[in-house]
């Protein structure tokens with residue numbers, strides 16, 4: 001059904017007499033879906049039409065009014081401040097975290113290698129990306145890859161499921177029904193558990209910073225530390241609760257997305273031995289037969305073919321398949337042969353990223369995994385709005401450089417050490433769009449050690 005719906009979506013998008021708009025109802029709310037890049041550009045480029053739609057309201061009860069959800073002057077001042085925390089020099093600090101967690105992942109996966117029965121690799125990747133985001137965002141290690149902090153890990157996972165259950169079933173929007181089925185009580189309990197965890201970490205970190213005020217600590221700085229420092233300079237922009245919101249926003253936005261991106265890349269490369277071989281050749285050129293060395297900045301820059309594979313994965317299976325906005329002002333969508341369409345202020349818009357990136361006008365093999373789509377000549381001759389896995393314009397993903405670096409480091413560890421065979425194929429098995437795009441039946445793979453022990 002999902003496959004059929006998507007095929008229909010794309011046929012509609014490409015029809016010459018279509019402007020790529022589609023109206024549907026989400027319960028009682030009318031929504032217009034935008035399926036063409038050039039139409040979405042009108043919204044992406046706007047500095048006025050930035051508010052998010054009401055579909056984020058349940059998420060807001062968990063992550064608060066942080067960067068992902070806030071709007072107006074609050075969003076503008078926070079965005080300006082937080083942009084500095086994603087500066088290249090800061091990201092460079094995080095290489096070590098990506099590398100050490102990637103190494104732990106390989107050590108854990110080694111126990112499953114050379115077996116003749118497949119296993120689902122996604123939970124392993126998810127724990128790795130969760131450990132990475134905890135260490136980089138909060139400066140604390142939760143060691144979920146080693147089986148610790150089960151409660152927190154399970155709560156974050158379950159909260160994402162509950163938010164999605166709420167969004168997709170308008171009946172749950174009626175409070176008594178949400179609580180009657182027990183979801184409301186579970187959601188409230190888990191929100192308290194996770195946000196209390198974040199608050200405790202913030203308090204501890206504040207104390208630590210105070211202690212080391214006079215003597216610099218050799219501990220790596222986390223996003224949280226940069227936020228605490230910014231708070232000292234601009235207390236009017238960032239309160240303690242504001243910091244909590246931003247940290248929880250990073251926790252939500254910064255691990256499920258990358259785990260989905262990494263898992264799908266493994267899945268695709270495990271389906272195409274010829275592309276996987278090219279990635280492994282690249283790894284061998286960079287690392288030789290050293291399977292233990294941590295990748296440095298120079299190594300990461302040389303992972304050019306791997307980056308093409310990552311980008312192609314994000315095109316076919318974008319972790320964030322749709323984004324929503326509520327229009328602040330009217331938008332006029334022109335049409336080649338018919339009168340323009342007016343989208344009035346207040347309208348809910350869904351930008352259909354997953355469909356936009358399968359447009360045959362810009363990708364010669366729109367439904368195939370073809371990393372050559374990202375060869376420099378092809379990229380340079382393509383419209384920017386045709387490829388938008390991180391959204392675009394002033395409200396694009398602030399973590400996109402972080403995400404690409406993390407994916408490169410973790411995937412390089414995997415393909416240096418293992419050859420992967422995927423047990424299912426795209427598009428026969430089709431990922432399902434939830435809050436974050438997920439494999440429909442897990443990602444069953446076989447791993448073979450490349451290294452002789």
Ligand code: HEM
Pocket residue numbers: 052067068069079249250253254255257258261318319320323324389390391394395396397398399400402403
């Ligand atoms: C492959 C990984 C990722 C993908 C595909 C992705 C995609 C996106 C997309 C499409 C948006 C726009 C959402 C919307 O308008 O509703 C977004 C926003 C955002 N992302 Fe990411 N993201 C990724 C990783 C990350 C990471 C690692 C972080 C943080 C460490 C992050 C932090 C954010 C934040 C804070 C926003 C809100 C920005 C704003 O509204 O100003 N993302 N992301």
